[in-house]
Amino acid sequence: MRRVASAAVPDACSTRPRYRHRRSERTRGVSSRSLSSDRDDLVAQCTECALPNERARADAIARALDLRRDGYARCLIVGAETGALALRIASEDAACTALCVDASAAQLARCAETLGKTLALDAGEDVLGNARGVRFLRCDDMRALKPYHGPFDGVAFNAHLADRGGEDEARDAVTRAVLLCKPGARVVISERERGVGEGTGDGGMDFASIVRGLPLARVGGAKELGEASAPMRADDDENPLVFVVPSAFEIAKPFVLEAPVVTGFGRGSKQMGVPTxxxxxELCGGEAxxxxxxxxxxxxxxxxxxxxxxxxxxxxxxxxxxxxxGDGATIEVHVMGASDAAKLYERDFYxxxxxxxxxxxxxxxxxxxxxxxxxxxxxxxIGLARNALASGAHARPSA
Ligand SMILES: Cc1cc2nc3c(=O)[nH]c(=O)nc-3n(C[C@H](O)[C@H](O)[C@H](O)COP(=O)(O)O)c2cc1C
Structure with a gap:
């Protein structure tokens, strides 16, 4: 694994400073965790030159989050960076509370410093509550976030995903963010650097494959990224990628699955209490x-x-x-406990x-x-399915 040598940091920050430092950090396959200590050094050295550009990027992200649309809002900032975004949200969106997460304690401390706070993360910083302002949580990845940290009205990936080490990790992070969102929430992705592939040949990250299949609708992004066939990149400071979590989980074309019931692994009812x-x-159309x-x-x-x-x-x-x-696709149906079905569904019906x-x-x-x-x-x-089916939008089929 290639580590970032301190010699890679340019002495002068006057030429495209915001890009220069980041490019030296980026190496395909290097996870964000292995970067943190190097990155702390880089950020410390780059504070002065990075902030003005970071403010412009932070403004664009905050506009895209559109947090004030419902009066009060709770948002998640993934990637503390210089603290410019947290500062923007804390100072200008007074009706907001934000949780800022990062793998690096030093980054969080720096972000807190930008906000004029000192952080005592080791003393068990309070990460819950509705008081206005920014809270901080040091965590290695999004799995540490629990439902009670949200639900969020907006999530901002702040120059964070391209450092995750690969598409799978980035997709996992976005998926977890979506699960912590309220319907109607915005998910904003902003990478700092234009021309991320320069010198590395990786061509930058294409977010189209990362968000494919997720319940997200695109509502904005860099103009040149608009065409469906073009790679979906997020490295235009002024135009982050913006998605919305739909309030109803419609699918474009309802479909039918019909096949005999076969044996599973037997965990559903025995270990999980959710019989399936x-x-x-094969009889549902098979792998294709x-x-x-x-x-x-x-x-x-x-x-x-x-x-x-x-x-x-x-x-x-x-x-x-x-x-x-086993990794073959399966179709497991949990029939919800209608009283007339209870007797029938108690027995095996393979x-x-x-x-x-x-x-x-x-x-x-x-x-x-x-x-x-x-x-x-x-x-x-099960609760979400019940609500959706009770809404009347998905009428019971006729017998
Ligand atoms: C509504 C529902 C959601 C599920 N979501 C997941 C999931 O996100 N990840 C996963 O690994 N398995 C998921 N499963 C599959 C369970 O792992 C599976 O039902 C369990 O392994 C029992 O399988 P068995 O009855 O064949 O033993 C889900 C199952 C149901 C019914």
């Missing part, structure tokens, strides 16, 4: 069809061929990355044909740290 019926993936779907959690209506009435259901089309027992009318998407599939975390999230999915 596994549909034979399943790979055309975003893997994740959907909701809709389900019934066995022998039944006359439909039941609310939530289903996972995915590869169960939390477990290590071989019976189940039909599922899929109406909406809830979230992408993810790897959870533990079984209880997965079960907690599935319970939240």
């Amino acid at each position: 019926a596994n549909l034979d993936p 069809f399943l790979s055309s779907l975003p893997l994740g959690v959907y909701f809709g209506w389900a019934k066995l061929a022998m039944e006359s009435s439909w039941h609310e259901c939530v289903l996972n089309v995915g590869k169960r990355p939390t477990f290590v027992d 071989g019976e044909t189940m039909r599922v009318e899929v109406r909406g998407f809830i979230r992408p599939e993810m790897r959870f740290e533990s079984l209880p975390e997965l079960v907690t999230r599935i319970r939240a999915d």
